[in-house]
Amino acid sequence: MIRCRANFTHMRGRDIAMQPQNRRRLYLLGALGAGALFTAGCASLTPEPIRISGDDIQQRLARSFPLDRRMLGLLDVHAEVPLLDLRNAGAGRMGLRLPVQVRERLSGQTFDVSLGFTALPLWDKAARCVRLTMVQVTDLTLARNQQPLALLERLGSVVAETALENLIIYQMTDDRVAWLERLGWHVASVRIADNALQVQLMQGAP
Numbered sequence: 001m002i003r004c005r006a007n008f009t010h011m012r013g014r015d016i017a018m019q020p021q022n023r024r025r026l027y028l029l030g031a032l033g034a035g036a037l038f039t040a041g042c043a044s045l046t047p048e049p050i051r052i053s054g055d056d057i058q059q060r061l062a063r064s065f066p067l068d069r070r071m072l073g074l075l076d077v078h079a080e081v082p083l084l085d086l087r088n089a090g091a092g093r094m095g096l097r098l099p100v101q102v103r104e105r106l107s108g109q110t111f112d113v114s115l116g117f118t119a120l121p122l123w124d125k126a127a128r129c130v131r132l133t134m135v136q137v138t139d140l141t142l143a144r145n146q147q148p149l150a151l152l153e154r155l156g157s158v159v160a161e162t163a164l165e166n167l168i169i170y171q172m173t174d175d176r177v178a179w180l181e182r183l184g185w186h187v188a189s190v191r192i193a194d195n196a197l198q199v200q201l202m203q204g205a206p
Contacts, residue, residue: 047185047201050176052130054086054195057169064167071158072151076103079163082117089192093118095138098159104149112143115156117164121197123190125206128177130170130190130197135160170197 058081065081078101085095096117103110116138121130137156142148180186180201188202 047183047203049201050172050199051194052170052197052199054084057197058084060169060171061167064163067163069162071162072154074105075151075155076105077101077155077159079159082164086192086195086197090118091120092191093120093134094132094192094197096164098164100155100159102152102155104151109149111146111149111152113152113155114139114141114143115159116140117156117160119164121169121190121192123187123199125187127168128172129168130199132164132167132169135164170199172199 061084062081065079068076068078071077080099083097083099085097088095096119098115098117100113100115101110102113117135118138119132119135122133123129124131137160140148140152140156142152183203185201185203186206187199189200191198191200
């Protein structure tokens with residue numbers, strides 16, 4: 001009995017002596033496991049889209065407008081800041097309403113024109129921005145029941161091509177670009193939702 005007790009006591013002492021080492025080992029394994037789980041969890045996260053509000057886009061448009069240009073050789077055009085409409089975004093397109101004052105140089109006649117457009121926002125990977133593309137004229141309205149000039153019928157397409165097509169409405173900052181690169185995310189697409197422009201992100205190489 002005494003021998004067995006002595007052996008038991010010896011075993012208990014050895015186990016107790018090993019406990020701090022075992023604890024450190026367990027802590028290390030636990031930390032490594034938690035780190036692996038955290039890394040895997042981050043890798044599997046679905047990135048939230050970058051949301052650009054209508055007000056933000058409107059402020060960006062105000063950087064490019066008002067503008068004054070001579071168009072079609074005979075029309076002096078003054079275009080105010082376009083008014084953005086994201087409420088009825090059909091087929092992913094945004095609406096724009098552009099107030100324009102036009103002066104015909106030969107006759108001196110002036111016209112107050114309201115031009116309606118739709119445009120498709122598209123991500124430009126090289127420039128890291130969102131541009132207006134595929135701009136289309138939807139309507140042309142004259143104020144005060146004025147009689148339109150034949151040239152005015154072509155005005156909308158000229159404005160769309162020269163003033164709106166490829167216009168930048170969102171520019172990603174260098175800090176945000178670096179942050180996305182560190183996380184291994186890239187821009188997948190751009191869409192209109194909840195009365196805002198959403199830049200969709202995706203993990204992995206573009």
